[in-house]
Amino acid sequence: MKPAELRDLSEQELTAQIHSARRDLLGLRFQHATGELENTAGMRRAKREIARALTIAKERGIEING
Template sequence: MKPQEIRDLSGSELQEKLQDFRQELFNLRFQHSTAQLENTQRLAQVKKIIARILTIINEKKTGTGHGK
């Protein structure tokens, strides 16, 4: 997901996406530990998406977001 797509989501949608991506990260880590993960780059991608979502949630809380 691109940052602008994340910024367009509401607070509840952001929380839902965050939960979905955390679940995906858990599953990817599990697959990686059992040597079943084929696309290891997806781990880094999901971590970055989670960080973006958390950043945007914090920006909305403090009112310092970009692209208001």
């Protein structure tokens, strides 16, 4: 998601987006560890998406655990 799209989300939607992105990254890490992941650029993209969402959450003062 683009930063502008993330800023339009409500607090609950933003939190859900962060948890979903973290779950996706975990899946990508497992695929990479088992040799199933062909496109490793997806891991970098997922990390950046998490970082963007966490930055916006911090700007709003939302506490994200985990």
